[in-house]
Amino acid sequence: MEIPRHWRIKSQRYGLVGEVCPHCEIKIFPPRDVCPNCGGEAKEEYIFSGRGEVYSFTSLYDGPAGFEETTPYTVALIKLEEGPVVTAQLTDLGDASVEIGMPVEMVTRRIRSDGDERGMLIYGYKFRPLGLGPR
Amino acid sequence: MTEVVIAGIGQVPVGEHWDISMRSLAARAILAARKDANGLKPQALYVGNFLGPMVSHQSNLGTLLAQNAGLEGVEAFTIEAAGASGAGAFRMGYLAVSSGYVDTALVVGVEKYTDMIGPGLEHYIGMGMDYDYELMQGITTASQAALLMQRYLYESKAPREAFAEFSLSAHANGAHNPYAMYRKAIKLETYERAEIVSSPLNMFDIAPYADGAAAVILTRSELVRPSELEKMVRVTGSSVVIDRLSLHDRPDPLAFEAAGLSVEQACRQAGILPKDVDFFELSDAYSIFAVLSLEAAGFAKRGEAWKLAQSGAFRLKGELPISTMGGLKARGNPLAATGVYQVVEAVQQLRGQSGANQVAGARRALVQSLGGPASTAITHVLERCT
Missing domain, CATH: 2.40.50 (OB fold (Dihydrolipoamide Acetyltransferase, E2P))
Structure with missing residues (x-):
């Protein structure tokens, strides 16, 4: 059983919720802690x-x-x-x-x-x- | 800079060793390498292993394997990078010896695949991927390779049967390797009739997983008598490059960027160009990996490695022999041990000990191991001392 692990990413699984980078505006999925494009911190939700x-x-x-x-x-x-x-x-x-x-x-x-x-x-x-x- | 040399090699036949434990497999390879190195005493043991904690329920292999092989007073631990774990351990041995902290290092790659059977095994091997966003979508490592192959066929317009040559060539070479899992050449029709595992990938596009252990001993050239140095092999280039873990995060999955960069860096360190090597032990875990690695390294233009293959360029007598002892396809793919087998086989070639598979006049080898679809790429340049 891995309940917390699956519960934690339910918004990604059910809603395709990723991020938009507040610095370079690139859309990110799956979410990351750091933007793969500009290296800035990426925390703003974006629904695909x-x-x-x-x-x-x-x-x-x-x-x-x-x-x-x-x-x-x-x-x-x-x-x-x-x-x-x-x-x-x-x-x-x-x-x-x-x-x-x-x-x-x-x-x-x-x-x-x-x-x-x-x-x-x-x-x-x-x-x-x-x-x-x-x- | 200090010159690092390979003073000894050892390997056990790759296969399904139901009757041999992981520790014994490792010990056999270690003892063979120590014998080959005339008893040279190592101060460190670096273990390449991937599945031990999952499949054999065994961690802390450094300590276990050192103790079981009678290595007292060594430092020891495991290096893990999925299918590139063995090459990672070799890199660690190289760093330790070239830094001067360790005089002589023993590297062993060991995988005990058959401690478990069933779909659970596929799941564990898949752990080298992103668990949340790849494995949990039902993808396997073979289907990851299939996604690359499908895209390659689309972009390059290569005919599907073009991939057969990689399997045929590997099996032809494996036929003369006493340590290979499959020692029989196959026919084109065998390839064409093979069962589809994950379309368009068939059974013969996939290197078989297996048990195995291989070991090498690394030391500094000044610690070796000149007369002994003659049969030794120098490590002149070493590079590890990583890519984004998942195929879906890469701007161009067919570029195998890490594989290309790693070749470039290892060759730059050795002061050579890739074309200066006499053969290339690459990671043909899947036939498409061989194609993409050759293109990434610059041995063929993008989308064209399959054409060169049809001309026989990668056979033993071709311009650039690959998988000279059968590659992962015919020797077998004991995952974390594979990277060390590749080094052992390259050393055999450079010493002129490869029998019927000897690459004439082999002086310099390029050896590359991949974790996942070039998520990790570890490349070494090896050269004959004399």
């Missing part, structure tokens, strides 16, 4: 739109612990429209074939379960093809 495009992707047939039940699944690097890139699963793909450059949007989904009946269910961001209707 959740829209972006696929930078690269892969379908996994062999997942790590906690993900065995959901294999195969697709993981991608998503370039958000504000600049940063995130690592996340793609979801709701249906028959859509994934391509680099495909527009996607963030949705909240179950990420993994801890296994046993008392285990935690961890929710967080995944991305789905843009235009599937309201989120």
